Structures are given as structure tokens and as C-alpha cells.
Amino acid sequence: MKTIARSVVIIALVSVVMAPLGALAAEKAAAETAAAVVNGTTITQEALAFETQRMIEQMARQRPGQVPDEASMPQVREDVLNRMIEEELLYQDSQSKNIKVPETRVTEELASIKQRFPSEKEYQDALAGIEMSEADLTRKITRGMAIEQLIKEHVIQETTVSDAESRAFYDQNASMFEKPEQIQARHILIKMEGDVTEAQKAEALAKIEMIRKKAVEGEDFAALAGGYSEDSSRTQWGDLGYFSRGQMEKPFEDAAFTLEPGSISEVVETKFGYHIIKVIDRKSPEEIRARHILITVADDFTVEQKTEARARIEAVRQKALEGEDFAALAGGYSEGPSRAKWGDLGHFSRGQMVKPFEDAAFALKIGEISEVVETQFGYHIIEVTDQQPASVVSYETVQAQIVERLKQEKSRREIQQYIETLRSQADIKRN
Structure with missing residues (x-):
């Protein structure tokens, strides 16, 4: 939850405490010409110009050669001003809810920022370069932490993502999960x-x-x-x-x-x-998912015991061929560790299983049941449940990443809805 809260603070357009020092904008006195006034608090033209320049520099780093031209500058300025208004709304709301940031947290963060500089002089020079005192920086850190705490405690609910949601995202965005040969x-x-x-x-x-x-x-x-x-x-x-x-x-x-x-x-x-x-x-040109049923054969088995084991697996195979559910049969008869998962082995590619098992499994089509396969572990029958080209990463491999992504998207929406509510209740004047 803490990770999501920090990431969505960024999305909520908060000046992030961990950003480079040059990104911590100085907030000037309200006597200057206002770019906007939010519930009586002024966002100055100078502060807006500073943040706009910071945004342009950030865009230049991320997309070299694609700096906004003069025609697009009004839109860039408008976007930056909207972010500053939203940050101010969130901060004011944190104060109305009496959120207090422990001084120890602020002190630790300030110390962490200082450690990024080789010397105290270079740290002070950096502050002077952006016309900011250490008191200004401390206040900026405190604001960021207050907003983060607001979002964590009052905005984001415990976010869950169902398997159906993550599977649907995977199916609808197949190109995102392709991997080359x-x-x-x-x-x-x-x-x-x-x-x-x-x-x-x-x-x-x-x-x-x-x-x-x-x-x-x-x-x-x-x-x-x-x-x-x-x-x-x-x-x-x-x-x-x-x-x-x-x-x-x-x-x-x-x-x-x-x-x-x-x-x-x-x-x-x-x-x-x-x-x-x-x-x-x-790399293997194919990946499959399969279930299997294993009747184990130990090294010290007699011929009679091996014959009995073979007869047992043949009988189970016949049940499967006659239409009984393979997973249920695996849960009832298999002697391998995958029995607890109804025989499911997950996705695998060539080279991950013993050769006789692999050869039999990769020869099957989805839904087909193998002949009895003998390996050093005993007798198996196999059912393939899925096949994928190696150019596609399996759902199981990326499921955790998809879940985290969908959680963050839900959190973004919650924050945006919260901000829209604050906007609807606020007195905002723009110049």
C-alpha cells in the first residue's frame, strides 16, 4: 500500500520529495501577480514560470529533440498550472484534516537530500541557484509528505484486482507480452x-x-x-x-x-x-501447459510391483479417455507433488522436463491425452491444456506485474475523482 501511495502522489502532480533538488520550486510572496488564487492562496506567475521551465527541461531529458515549440507553450503552461492548483487543493485538504507530519521524517528526508551532494558548500550553492533557502526546502518537503499522508489515509482504499480482471487485461493487450525469438x-x-x-x-x-x-x-x-x-x-x-x-x-x-x-x-x-x-x-519455439498423473515406481520395485503400477496407470488413462475429468482424476490418483494442484504443471518449454515426458507432451494437441509415458519417476499420463508460441510471455509469468499495474490505475482514478470533488467545492480564480 505504501508503494502505491508514493507512486500515485507523483500522478496526483505533487512535487515529489525525492525529486532532484532543482525540481523543488521556490514559492514567492503573494504580492506578485497571481497566476491563480485557490481558496485565497496565491500561485504566483513567477512560481508558474519556474515550474513550466522545469517541465520543459524534464520533457527534453525524456524525449531529446522534442522540446515544445512556441505554438504549444500555452498548453504546457496550462497543464502545469492545473497541476499546481491540484497540489494546492490537496495540501489545503490535508491541513483541514489536521494531518501532521512528524519532524523526524522531515529531518531524515532533508538529510537524505544533503547526502546527494559532495559537500555542504555544493548543497548551499544548489539552493542558492534556485533561490531557495533551507527553510523553503523544509517547507516543501513537509507539504509533499502531508499530501502523501492524506492520500494514504483518506483517498486510496484497499485496492484489489480479481483474476478475471488481470486475465482480461492480458488477453486484450497481447502485443505488450510478446517476446522475440x-x-x-x-x-x-x-x-x-x-x-x-x-x-x-x-x-x-x-x-x-x-x-x-x-x-x-x-x-x-x-x-x-x-x-x-x-x-x-x-x-x-x-x-x-x-x-x-x-x-x-x-x-x-x-x-x-x-x-x-x-x-x-x-x-x-x-x-x-x-x-x-x-x-x-x-530459445524454445513453443511453450505448453499440462496436467499429468503419476504412478511412482521405485528403484527397488519387483517386476510384479512394476506390472501392478502399469496396470493402475492404464486404468486411470481409460477413465480419462471415457470422459472423466482429468483434473479430478489427478487429484484422486496421482502420486506426484502436483496432485495438490490437480496435476497442473503450469507452463513450461523444452528443456525443463525429462526427455521422455517432454517428447510426449510436446507431441500432443490441446485436450489430447498421451499414451503411458515411463520416466525414472514412474508411469505418467499427460493432458495438454494450453499452447503458446515462445514469442508470447505466459499469463502466469506476468500476472503479478499486471495486478500491480491495474492497482495503480485504480488508485489513479480514485485520486482524480477526489481532486475533482475538491475542485467542485473550491473557490479558484485564474488569470
Whole structure:
């Protein structure tokens, strides 16, 4: 709840205590020309100009080259003024509810801000640069904390998100959860940088072809990369880790993604020079979800005991084929730990299960029931309940993130509704 409260304070357009010091705007005396008056409290033109400039600088950092032009400046100014009005409304409401911020919290926050500066002098210089005294800063911190406490205690209710809501978000926003195919590869590079002569190119090509011949004949590719490669990955024996399309030079990428694990490319030329590539691993092209029923077989079982176990799993399989609910059968008969979950193993990809089980499971279509599968654990039957391409992250993997996102969206709406109520009851004059 504390995390949500802090994040929605930001959304509620509060000057965040943890923001850079330059973002803590100085509030000037009310004698200056007012940009707005909120229940008798003045928001000055100078304060508005300061916050508008801060917003422009923030936009420039987030989107370089997309600073608002003159035509859009009135709208930027209007947006900033609305945020300042809303902050003032929230602060006034916190005071009407007699919210008191403990001095110890303010002191700790002030100390935390000071620690970001190498020296007291640099801290004081930063304050002077934005025409703010430490008393101004202390008051700003206190205001921010009062608003945060208001939101936590009076605005946000205990927010819950149902499984149906999070599942609907997942289904309706499939593109958000796509992940690209990935491979892991090593490479060896012989560089060609700057202006190289034809003779130098020929020499580099001859060298990489000699290295490739060694690799194809069975010499260890990693050792060759460590000995010959002129790329920074040489210290990792040429290992580039996992990467997806779009992360490498196009000729390199095209060659790498055509390779099967263990195979070595022809010589590939890029702007960096000549490469040879060896793919180590390729992410599974498919992910499935399955249930299973296991009748265990121990190492010391006699032939008769194994025969009995086989007969039991065959009998359970027959019940499943005749239409009895597989999950109920797993809950009643399975001897594996997944029995408590009605046999559900969740989503998994190739390489996560023992080979005989994996081969049988990935050969099934949704709803199909396998033949009896024997592994070192015993006898299994399997039912596949879902299939997804590897390019899609499973719902279970991202469920917690979706729930947190939906909670924050609900909290945003609660805050906005609260602010609208305050607005409707306030005396606001704008210039």
C-alpha cells in the first residue's frame, strides 16, 4: 500500500520529495501577480514560470529533440498550472484534516537530500541557484509528505484486482507480452576498420577462413575465439549471450538466425570486419501447459510391483479417455507433488522436463491425452491444456506485474475523482 501511495502522489502532480533538488520550486510572496488564487492562496506567475521551465527541461531529458515549440507553450503552461492548483487543493485538504507530519521524517528526508551532494558548500550553492533557502526546502518537503499522508489515509482504499480482471487485461493487450525469438552465440571477428586496402582485406579474409577451417575440423570454438578474435567478447571466449533480431548488424543477424545449435556459419562481412558464428542455444519455439498423473515406481520395485503400477496407470488413462475429468482424476490418483494442484504443471518449454515426458507432451494437441509415458519417476499420463508460441510471455509469468499495474490505475482514478470533488467545492480564480 505504501508503494502505491508514493507512486500515485507523483500522478496526483505533487512535487515529489525525492525529486532532484532543482525540481523543488521556490514559492514567492503573494504580492506578485497571481497566476491563480485557490481558496485565497496565491500561485504566483513567477512560481508558474519556474515550474513550466522545469517541465520543459524534464520533457527534453525524456524525449531529446522534442522540446515544445512556441505554438504549444500555452498548453504546457496550462497543464502545469492545473497541476499546481491540484497540489494546492490537496495540501489545503490535508491541513483541514489536521494531518501532521512528524519532524523526524522531515529531518531524515532533508538529510537524505544533503547526502546527494559532495559537500555542504555544493548543497548551499544548489539552493542558492534556485533561490531557495533551507527553510523553503523544509517547507516543501513537509507539504509533499502531508499530501502523501492524506492520500494514504483518506483517498486510496484497499485496492484489489480479481483474476478475471488481470486475465482480461492480458488477453486484450497481447502485443505488450510478446517476446522475440532469441539465440545464444559465440563469434570470432577479424577487424577491418577505417580505410583498408584490397590487400589488407584479402589478408583478413584469409585469416578468418583459416580459423573457420580449424573450427569445422573440431577445434574448440571458444578457445579459438579466446586466441584469435579481435572483438571485446574475446574475454568471454566469444560469447555474445542471448540476443534477438534487431540487436545485431543485419548481415550478422541473418546468418546467425539461420543456424542450428552447434553449427558454424560461413564467413560473414559487416562494417566491423569478418566474422564466423557458432550458435550455442536457441530459445524454445513453443511453450505448453499440462496436467499429468503419476504412478511412482521405485528403484527397488519387483517386476510384479512394476506390472501392478502399469496396470493402475492404464486404468486411470481409460477413465480419462471415457470422459472423466482429468483434473479430478489427478487429484484422486496421482502420486506426484502436483496432485495438490490437480496435476497442473503450469507452463513450461523444452528443456525443463525429462526427455521422455517432454517428447510426449510436446507431441500432443490441446485436450489430447498421451499414451503411458515411463520416466525414472514412474508411469505418467499427460493432458495438454494450453499452447503458446515462445514469442508470447505466459499469463502466469506476468500476472503479478499486471495486478500491480491495474492497482495503480485504480488508485489513479480514485485520486482524480477526489481532486475533482475538491475542485467542485473550491473557490479558484485564474488569470
